[in-house]
């Protein structure tokens with residue numbers, strides 16, 4: 001028997017609990033909520049527990065990810081366990097030292113997003129190994145932190161084999177995923193704007209199409 005393993009899929013930037021239930025029920029592994037106030041996908045802290053509870057109702061194994069950027073110490077209380085998320089994704093300019101401090105102070109898993117502007121930026125990955133649970137690579141875009149639909153050139157990532165598990169973000173969608181999985185071997189994929197009707201509102205048909213394309217990929 002040949003066992004085929006697929007990367008995990010996170011769908012990010014949800015704002016509606018009903019969408020969280022439906023997307024988790026499709027078999028998505030993780031759902032992301034944006035806690036960055038400047039984002040059009042921002043969800044206020046008071047609304048996050050309901051969204052994550054709705055996610056859990058849709059899929060028992062689906063876990064919640066809270067996306068933040070350079071959180072200050074005053075924000076740490078809302079990032080801890082007990083609010084429905086299992087992971088905090090650090091999507092700002094957090095240094096290795098700040099990640100280490102946050103890992104000591106927060107009782108949730110930590111992922112560090114690296115926004116990649118050039119192949120040399122990938123060299124930063126090694127320093128985060130053992131500090132955070134996983135890395136997430138997203139494309140760099142001036143003036144915007146994420147959710148841009150911008151892709152990292154695939155050629156930059158061929159041969160990228162960090163010591164930590166890694167997730168690929170940036171313009172992931174049903175049309176591009178087969179090529180990405182044929183050439184790259186991420187542990188997970190993170191998709192947002194390519195699945196949207198408008199910011200914060202996912203198109204369930206496109207989420208299902210992405211899952212189908214991942215499962216149809218020969219090398220996923």
Ligand SMILES: O=C(O)c1ccccc1N[C@@H]1O[C@H](COP(=O)(O)O)[C@@H](O)[C@H]1O
Pocket residue numbers: 012013032034036039040041067069091138145146147148149150169170171172190191192193194
């Ligand atoms: O989605 C946002 O608005 C956002 C804002 C601030 C930080 C991160 C954000 N999103 C992250 O970016 C990736 C990639 O998005 P896309 O697929 O290229 O649209 C997304 O999955 C979030 O993790």
